[in-house]
Structures are given as C-alpha cells and as structure tokens.
Amino acid sequence: MTHATPGSESVATKLDIVQQVVDLAGEHLAGEPALENARVIAERSADRLRLSRGFTTIALAGTTGSGKSSMFNAFTTIDRSPAGILRPTTSEPYACVWGSLTYADELLDWLGVSSRRRFTRESALDANDEAGLRGMILLDLPDVDSVEPRHRAEVDRLLHLVDVVVWICDPQKYGDQLVHEGYLRQLASQRDGLIVALNQTDKLQPAQLPKVGADLRQLLDDGGLGKVPLVPTSATGDVPALPTSKRGPIKPKPGPFVTERSTRGYPGVAVLRALLEPVILRGTVAEEAVDRDLTATLADFAKLVGNPVTPPSINSLVRGLASAGTDAARVEQSVQAFAASAAAGLPGPWARAVETAARSRLGELPAALSQAVAYADAQRPRRAWLPGAKKRADARTETILRAEIDKVALRYVVEPVRRALTAYERTRTTLT
Numbered sequence: 001m002t003h004a005t006p007g008s009e010s011v012a013t014k015l016d017i018v019q020q021v022v023d024l025a026g027e028h029l030a031g032e033p034a035l036e037n038a039r040v041i042a043e044r045s046a047d048r049l050r051l052s053r054g055f056t057t058i059a060l061a062g063t064t065g066s067g068k069s070s071m072f073n074a075f076t077t078i079d080r081s082p083a084g085i086l087r088p089t090t091s092e093p094y095a096c097v098w099g100s101l102t103y104a105d106e107l108l109d110w111l112g113v114s115s116r117r118r119f120t121r122e123s124a125l126d127a128n129d130e131a132g133l134r135g136m137i138l139l140d141l142p143d144v145d146s147v148e149p150r151h152r153a154e155v156d157r158l159l160h161l162v163d164v165v166v167w168i169c170d171p172q173k174y175g176d177q178l179v180h181e182g183y184l185r186q187l188a189s190q191r192d193g194l195i196v197a198l199n200q201t202d203k204l205q206p207a208q209l210p211k212v213g214a215d216l217r218q219l220l221d222d223g224g225l226g227k228v229p230l231v232p233t234s235a236t237g238d239v240p241a242l243p244t245s246k247r248g249p250i251k252p253k254p255g256p257f258v259t260e261r262s263t264r265g266y267p268g269v270a271v272l273r274a275l276l277e278p279v280i281l282r283g284t285v286a287e288e289a290v291d292r293d294l295t296a297t298l299a300d301f302a303k304l305v306g307n308p309v310t311p312p313s314i315n316s317l318v319r320g321l322a323s324a325g326t327d328a329a330r331v332e333q334s335v336q337a338f339a340a341s342a343a344a345g346l347p348g349p350w351a352r353a354v355e356t357a358a359r360s361r362l363g364e365l366p367a368a369l370s371q372a373v374a375y376a377d378a379q380r381p382r383r384a385w386l387p388g389a390k391k392r393a394d395a396r397t398e399t400i401l402r403a404e405i406d407k408v409a410l411r412y413v414v415e416p417v418r419r420a421l422t423a424y425e426r427t428r429t430t431l432t
C-alpha cells in the first residue's frame with residue numbers, strides 16, 4: 001500500500017494503516033512507545049468513528065472554582081451540575097445532550113458518564129430556541145487540580161476522548177503553570193477544537209479587564225496558542241452595576257476583551273455559544289480530531305522503518321555452533337554475532353526486536369546441540385575396520401552432525417529471527 005503525502009488519505013485509510021502496523025509489529029515491538037501509543041490511538045479512533053458522529057462532545061475543563069459547573073448551568077439554564085458552594089468538587093462528569101439521549105447513549109457509555117448524570121435538552125430543541133446547539137454534548141469535568149488523584153485521572157482520560165475543550169480560567173488563577181504547561185499546550189497540539197474562556201470577568205473592574213485579558217492572551221501566544229480563541233465570560237450572570245461618576249456610568253473602552261454586558265445575563269456565554277454553533281453544525285470536528293491523531297501516529301511510525309532487510313547468512317552461525325559444542329558462552333557468542341548481522345541497518349526498535357528473537361530460545365540451545373552430537377554418534381557404523389572405513393565413517397558422522405546442527409540453528413535461532421524480519425518487511429511495505 002502506498003500513500004503519497006501524509007494526510008492525503010481518508011481517515012478510514014489512515015486508521016487501516018495504523019491498525020495493520022499495530023497488528024504486524026505488535027508482538028515484536030512490545031514496549032516501544034510509538035507502537036504502544038499507536039495501539040491506544042487506533043482503538044480510540046475506531047471507537048470514536050464507530051460511535052455517533054452526529055454528536056460533538058464539548059468538555060468544560062479547568063481548575064477548581066473557575067466556574068465550569070456554573071458555565072454548564074448557564075448553557076443548560078437549569079441548575080443541574082452542582083456549583084461550588086453546595087458541592088466543592090465534581091467527582092464525576094455531568095453530560096447534557098442537545099438531542100436524543102437514546103442516540104447519545106453509546107457515546108456516553110464510551111465516555112464513561114454514568115446514567116444518573118446524563119440530561120437532555122431535547123424539549124428546548126423542539127421549541128427551537130436552542131436549535132443551533134443540536135448535536136452538542138456538553139460535559140462538566142472534574143477539576144484538573146483536584147486533590148483527589150482519581151479525579152485528575154478522570155479528567156486526563158476524558159480530555160483525550162472529547163472533541164472540543166472549552167478551558168475555563170478565572171482572574172485569580174489564569175496564569176497557573178500547571179494549566180499552561182501541563183494542559184493547554186498539549187491540548188492545542190492535539191486538536192483544533194480548543195477555546196479558552198476567561199470567566200468571572202464580572203468580578204473585575206471594567207478598567208482591569210483589558211489588562212487581565214491581554215495578559216492571558218500573551219501567555220497563550222507565548223505558549224504557541226496564538227490561534228486559540230479567548231472569550232471573556234461571566235457564567236453566573238452576576239453583572240455588577242458599572243461604576244458611576246458624576247456624568248453617569250463609566251463605559252469600558254471598546255476593545256477585544258471588553259465583555260458585552262448582555263441584559264439577558266451570562267455575558268460572554270453568548271459569544272462562546274456563537275463560536276460553538278458552527279462547529280456543532282459542521283459536525284466534522286470529531287473526525288478531524290481522529291484524523292489529526294492518526295496523522296501524528298503515522299508520522300511517528302517514520303522511526304520504525306528504514307532500509308530493507310538483507311537476509312543474514314546462516315553458515316557462520318552453524319559453524320559457530322558446531323565449534324562451540326556445549327560451551328554456553330561460545331553458543332551465546334555465535335547467536336549474538338548472527339543477531340548483529342541480521343539486525344545490521346535496521347531502525348533501533350527492530351534491531352532490538354531481532355536481537356530479542358535471536359536470543360529467545362538461547363537457554364534451550366546447549367541441550368539441543370548435545371542431542372545433535374549424540375544423534376550423529378548413534379549413526380556411526382559400529383564396525384569400521386576395513387581400510388579407509390574409519391575415515392569414511394568420520395566424514396559421514398560429520399555430515400550428519402552438520403545437518404543436525406543446521407536444523408537446531410534453524411529452529412532455535414533463525415526462524416524466530418526470520419519472523420521478526422518478515423514483520424519488519426511487511427511493516428515497511430505497509431508504510432511506504
């Protein structure tokens with residue numbers, strides 16, 4: 001199979017190639033990070049493509065108290081996800097489906113959202129006031145900085161599975177190193193669907209907002225997240241009155257970070273929603289994320305392929321084993337030399353796989369070689385007193401012994417190595 005340039009095939013073809021490589025190389029490259037990673041990605045991609053593509057999963061993530069649950073409530077407009085004061089932590093994700101729960105069931109099972117924590121906005125869709133969000137599954141995630149390792153593990157797991165992440169920051173902790181280095185940079189490199197919300201902007205004086213906003217924007221830009229949208233929000237809708245002067249309320253200067261103080265509450269949430277609607281409508285973000293994962297995996301495979309195999313000569317192995325006799329150290333030396341010649345020129349992981357294969361039955365070799373000697377001896381004619389008969393008997397025994405050692409070498413060393421080399425060659429043809 002050939003593929004012209006990375007990224008030129010369909011997502012299904014890429015998945016097929018990744019799965020083939022995992023199947024071909026899996027047994028030989030166990031523990032190799034590129035392959036272990038590929039195995040996880042292949043499984044996840046196959047699952048996501050199989051599960052309803054009619055839904056876009058959007059996670060609200062961030063540190064404790066930033067307003068994830070409040071944002072969830074602002075979107076669902078009904079108090080379903082317990083906000084901070086009542087329940088200081090959200091230990092498990094909540095999900096709200098803008099559409100039929102029945103159709104979303106399998107996807108929610110896969111995400112691991114318990115059935116008690118699933119809600120629907122189907123009726124709101126019927127009334128058409130939220131039709132633009134049809135197909136959205138919004139998730140309220142546990143805190144990334146939770147003191148409970150279990151909660152953090154849950155967030156990390158989910159962040160790999162969802163299609164879009166809306167990262168909620170607050171004015172106190174927006175510069176958190178854990179957030180920028182531990183999460184945002186990685187997320188941005190993995191997906192296109194990332195939006196950052198600077199929440200609780202109502203707690204800032206109007207004059208402070210542009211400064212804090214610009215500061216966060218700078219942090220994002222510095223981390224290579226220049227393309228990631230930043231939206232100022234207030235999830236609770238508690239918009240304090242604008243400070244007044246003698247001439248009436250002071251209006252904040254217009255600028256990119258000035259929240260539109262919606263009279264309907266939830267300033268900025270409308271902006272967030274306006275960013276999400278076209279993504280949900282397009283409905284391709286899940287496939288795009290899968291495609292991106294697979295493309296990166298295929299690029300990662302580059303280090304697993306290189307020169308074609310030069311079949312190693314087995315003569316020197318047989319000679320080495322014949323002269324080593326039952327000396328285990330010399331047997332090992334011969335095997336090692338054979339492994340080195342078989343692995344020559346192969347990429348590191350495969351060279352190691354070939355060596356492992358060559359040594360896989362090393363422990364059985366001395367006994368097998370003794371048996372070969374005993375067998376050859378047993379074939380020696382017992383009465384060799386005629387002139388020249390001893391010489392002929394020796395030669396015959398030697399031939400039999402060679403043939404026996406040949407068999408031992410093939411069975412215990414060469415065949416395991418050939419299996420690894422064949423897997424390598426197949427992997428190479430699959431990828432080039």
Ligand SMILES: Nc1nc2c(ncn2[C@@H]2O[C@H](COP(=O)(O)OP(=O)(O)O)[C@@H](O)[C@H]2O)c(=O)[nH]1
Nearest residue numbers: 064065066067068069070083084200234235236
């Ligand atoms: N003033 C204000 N308070 C907020 C805002 N968002 C959340 N809060 C409050 O901050 C606290 C933590 O919010 P919560 O949604 O539980 O945060 P979570 O831990 O990220 O889920 C609660 O008391 C919320 O009422 C906001 O935009 N403005």
Ligand SMILES: [Mg+2]
Nearest residue numbers: 068069089090
């Ligand atoms: Mg919460």
